[in-house]
Amino acid sequence: MKLLRAFSGCLGLMLLPAPALASVSALHPPVELIDIDGGAALTTGRPVSTMRTCGACHDTGYIAGHSYHVWLGTNEEKFTPSGRGFDHGPGLLERFDPLTYERFDPEQFDLGLADWLRRFGTHHVGGGFAVQSADGRSLMELPSNASTSPLTHVRGVEPGTSEPWDWQSSGVVEMNCFLCHLPDPAVDERSAELRAGRFAWAATATLAETGLVTREAGQWQYAADHFDADGKVPATLLPLRKPASHNCGICHGAVQDGPDEPFFLPPSVDRPMTETTGEIIAGTRIRRSGMNVAGKEELSRPWDVHAERLLVCSDCHGSLNNPAFFAESRQTQPTHLKHPTGRLAIGEFLKTPSHDFGKGHSSQATVARDLDGSGRDCVDCHRLEGTHTWLPSVERHMSSMRCEACHVPRLYAAARRQTDWTLLSPEREALVNYRGVKGDPHDPRTLVAGYQPVLLQRNELDGSTRLAPQNLVTTWYWLDRQRGRPVPLPQLQQALFAADGSYRRSIVQALDENHDGSVTIEELRLDSDAKVAAIQQALQSAGVADAEIRGEIQPYGVHHDVAPGVAALRDCRVCHGGDSRFSRSTVLADYVPGGVMPVMVQDATVRLAGDLLLSDDGRLLYQPNATRAGIYLLGYESFPWVDVIGRWSLILVVIGVLIHGGTRVFLASFADSKKETEVRS
Amino acid sequence: MGAKHSLLLVAVVLSVLGAITALVRFQGFAQERRDDPFSRLPSHVAHVDHSRFFAGLEFVDGPAVTRACLECHAEQGEEFLHTAHWQWHGTPAQVPGHDQPVAIGKKNLLNNFCISVESNWPKCTTCHAGYDWHDQNFDFDDPTHIDCLVCHDQSGGYRKGRAGNPPADVDLLAAAKSVGLPERTNCGYCHFNGGGGDAVKHGDLDQTMFFPSEEIDVHMGRLDFSCVECHHAENHKIPGRSMSVSVDDVAGIGCTDCHVEAPHENERLNAHVAAVACQTCHIPEFAVREATKMHWDWSEAGQDLPITDHHVYMKIKGRFRYERNVVPEYYWYNGLANRYLKGDKIDPEGVTALNSPRGDIADPTAKIWPFKVHRGNQIYDKKYKYFLVPNTVGPGGYWTEFDWDRACRQAEPITGLKYSGEYGFARTEMYWPQSHMVATKEEALQCADCHGEHGRMDWAALGYPGDPRDRGGRRQLDLLHSEGGEAQ
Incomplete structure (x- = not known):
C-alpha cells in the first residue's frame, strides 16, 4: 500500500503536462x-x-x-x-x-x-x-x-x-x-x-x-x-519527469522547445527525421529562426503549430496504458465505441507504465506495425464541424486526403533526396544530395528554399486510401550477390581507397573524366558501363566476386511541421488548376548510378502512382498520374468534349428560356389587346 | 392588371425586401464582429496656413508670439490654462493611504530619476509648455506665458531652454508662421526625452519614434500614425494617463478605442483578453532600439571616477544601468495606481514603490500588464524617514557643489520638507506601464513565451497556483471576487 500511495503521488505528477511538472518535479522521491x-x-x-x-x-x-x-x-x-x-x-x-x-x-x-x-x-x-x-x-x-x-x-x-x-x-x-x-x-x-x-x-x-x-x-x-545521509539523491538534483520533446529529439530529429531563440538545425543523420523529411519541431516563428530560409521575413508561421501551442511529443505519442491518454488502437477498437472502457488505475500505471507509445502509420515506421494508428491522429483532437466552411465538398476532400496534405504545404528545410553508396566521398561517406536547398545544407549561409512534399496514396488502416505528403529518398548500393547482402563497408572502402587514404589509381583512372589526375565530387558518379565495371573489378579485388548495383525508393511520411490554418494550403488551383502539383514531376535523383532504376521498398504504406522518368540531363523524375492514383481532379483533368457539351447545353437552355419567355410575353400582350378590343366593341 | 398579377407583384416585392433585409442584417452582423480600427480614427480639420500672417511683426521672445496667437485664439488660451500640460497636475484624486483628494502631478511629486521639480524648476521646466517658470512664483493664470510653439511649430527649428524659454537663436517668426497640427516631433520633443535625455524614462518612448520602422512601432512605422491619432485632444485636453503622475484612469486611452475587444481570429487568443492587456502580447520588448535607463543609484554620485560613458556614470547623478530589448515585468493593473507623496513615511531597509499598479488576480477589472520597472537608490532623511527633495540645479545645488547636506538644506524652505541633517539612501521602484512600441502581430508573443517551462511569466507571483494553461484561468479557479468583494 505504501508503494501504491507513493506511486499515486508520483503519477499525479506524471499525468501533468511537462511544463507544470518542471515546477513540481522536486516532489519525486529521493x-x-x-x-x-x-x-x-x-x-x-x-x-x-x-x-x-x-x-x-x-x-x-x-x-x-x-x-x-x-x-x-x-x-x-x-x-x-x-x-x-x-x-x-x-x-x-x-x-x-x-x-x-x-x-x-x-x-x-x-x-x-x-x-x-x-x-x-x-x-x-x-x-x-x-x-x-x-x-x-x-x-x-x-x-x-x-x-x-x-x-x-x-x-x-x-x-x-x-x-x-x-x-x-x-x-x-x-x-x-x-x-x-x-x-x-x-x-x-x-x-x-x-x-x-x-x-x-x-x-x-x-x-x-x-x-x-x-x-x-x-x-x-x-x-x-x-547525496543525503541515506545515500539518496534528492529530486532537485535528479529531476526525473515526463519526457519533453527535446528528449525525443535526441534520437529522432531537430527539436527546439526552448524559448524563442534563433537556431540553426541543418539535416544530420543524428537527426534522422529532419534528415529525411526536413521536419523541425519548433514553436518558433520561421522568420525568427536562424535558418536562412528564402522569404523568411514573410513567414510568420511557426515551424510547427503544435509545438507553438506547447504540445509535446507524448501528447500524441503517449504511453498506451496511461489512463490519462489511453486510447485503443484503431486496429482493435470496436467501431461502436468512441472511448475504450478499460484502463489502469493510477497506481498500477505508475508501477507498470507501458513504454509502447502511440504511433502513426508512416512508411518509415516499420517497427511495431501492430500498434499503427494507436497515436493521436488529427481528428482525435480537432473538429471538422464548423471548420473548413470555405472548402467545397469537405467530405470528399477529407476522405481522399490526409489533413497533412494541406496543412503541411511545404517544408522549410533541406531533406535528403539521394544517397549513393556505390561510391564514397573522400571522407569515406556516402554521396548525398538534398532537396529544398542549393548548396551545402550544413552551411548556415546556404539559402534554403524548402520543398513541397509529393502526395502519394497511403493505405489507411481502415482499408481506404488517402493522399499523404511524403519525401521520396532514393538509394543505390552494391549488393554482394553471392552472400545476398550489401557489400560490407570495410570491403567497399578497401576497394575504393589505397592504404594512404586516397582513391586507388584504378578508381581515379575510371572516374577522372577531365584527366587532371584526381577525382572531383562531380566525377564521383557511375554513369557509364565502364565505370561500373571498374568498380566491380575493384570489389573483386577486395573479395566481392559478384557485385551488382541495387536502387530503391524509401518514402518518408511527413506528419509534423504542421502549419496553422491561416498558412495551410487554401489555393484550390495548387491541385485543381492547370498547373496542378499532380502535373509536375519531382526530382528523385540527380543521376542514376549504373542506370539502375530504383524500386519502391515493399514495407511502405504508400504506393507510387506515376512514372519514373529520366530527364535529358540524366536526372531521375517521378511523374505523378492522378488517374492511375484513382482520383479525378476537377479542373485539372478536363475532357474537351465534356466542356463542349456543357457550353452548348448552357447556350441552348438560355435560348430556350428566352424563346419561351418571349413567346409568353408576346402572346400575353396579344391576348390583352384582343380582350380590350372585345370590351370596347 | 388582374388580381393574379397583383399578387405576383406583391410576392416579388416582398421577396426582394426580405432578401435585402437579410443582406443588411448579415452585413451588420459581419461588421459587428469585424475589427475595423480605421473607422474609429479621428478626423482632423485642415489647418489654416499661418505663413501669410504676422506680416511686419518681430518676436523678441516667446510670450510675444503667444500674444499674437491669443489675438485670434483667446478661447484656446483659456482652455489651455486648465490642462495638465500647463498646470503639471491633474484634478484632485483620492490617493490610497491619504484622507483627502490630492491634485498630483509633475509639479509636486517625487520620482526616482531627477527626484523632483521643486527647487529645480529652471532645468525641469525646459519641458513645460510655457515660458519663464523659474520658481514657485510662476503665474499659472497668465495665458501669455503659454508656449504654443512647442506643440504647433512645424518649422523644425524651435527649441526650448532653461525655464522653458527658447534660446535667442531660435527664429520665432518662422516658427509662428509654420504652426500646424502637432506632429511626432512636437510631442516627442519632450516625451521622447523624458528624464533628461533620449530614452531615459519611459522605456517605450524615445527618439527612434520620430520616424520608426514597423519593427519599432506598427502604428507609427507601418501606418504612419502621429501621436494625436490616438491622443486626440479636445479643448486642448490631451487624453492619455501616465501612471507616474496620476492615480486614476480618467481620460485614459486604450487599444479598444479603435480595436474591438476580441479582434483575433483565434478563439483561444480572444479568451485571453479577459485577463491579459493587449500590450502584454503586443509589446514583447521595450527599448527596442535605444537602451533605456533601468537603474539609477544616486548614492554613488559626487565621485571623480574614470568613467566617461554617461550611460554608466555621471558625477552629478551617480551610477546607471541601461538596457535594450528589455522583457517587461508583468503585474496586475486595473488602471488605478498607488502613489508615494512628499512626506510619506518609508521603511529605509525595504524598497519603496513610488507608484505601483493596483489590482490583483481577484480583481475582475485588472489585467496583466507589461511594465518597465525603474529601480533607484535615492536620498532620504534618516530621522524623519521620508524621501528628501534635494536642490540639484543652480547655485549651491548638488550638481554644482556635490554636497548632499547643503542641497537638502537649500531645498528645505522651498519644499517644506523638514531636513534633520542626517541623510541616507534607500531603494525605490517606479512602474511604467508600456503602451507604445507596439510590435506587429507577427512579432507578438506566442504561447510558449508565457506558458510552459520556459515562459516569461511568474505565475506564482501573479497569484496563480501554476501555469493557467494547465490549471485553468482565474475564473475556473474561483479566484475572482464578485463585484461585492466576496469570493465567488
Missing part, C-alpha cells in the same frame, strides 16, 4: 543509485544500473518488455518484409537504413553487435538486444572464445577479420531511463562511453549534467556531497 548487483553505487563506485535503481519502484522488466524503442523490432516474429531479402527485422538494428548503411546481421558476421552499439547505440535507448541474446541469455554470459559470431565478436582491424568482444569487461547497455526522463541528459558523455565500448557506464555518464558524477582521470566518480 532516489538511491544502485549498481547492477544491488549495491549502493555511491559505496561500490560501480556503474548505475537503471534496471535496479528505477526498478526499486517501477517494474523495469515490464517497461523494457513493453517498449519497441528498446527492442527495435528484434522481438517481432512477423513483420512486413521490405523486399530486400537481407533484412532480418523491421527495425534499426536489422533493417537496411539508407542513412547508416550498415546493419546487424544475426546470421552472418559482418558487423558485431558491439560494433553496432558503439557506432549506432547513441540512437538506441538501451535494453533488449543490448542486454540479452535472442534466447534470453545475458550478453555477459556468452562464451567469448566461441567461433566468430555477430553477438560475441567485433570487426578486426583488417577488413573481413574479427576478434572476440569481452562483454564482461564492457558490460551491457541497459535501458537508459535517464535519457528520456531527465530534462538535461548528458548525451555527449553517454555517446562517448558507448563509442569507447564502456557500455555499462553509459547510463552513469548520462547523469553528468546533474553534477552527481564527474569524470576524473577517465573514470566516473560519484559526488558524495550531492
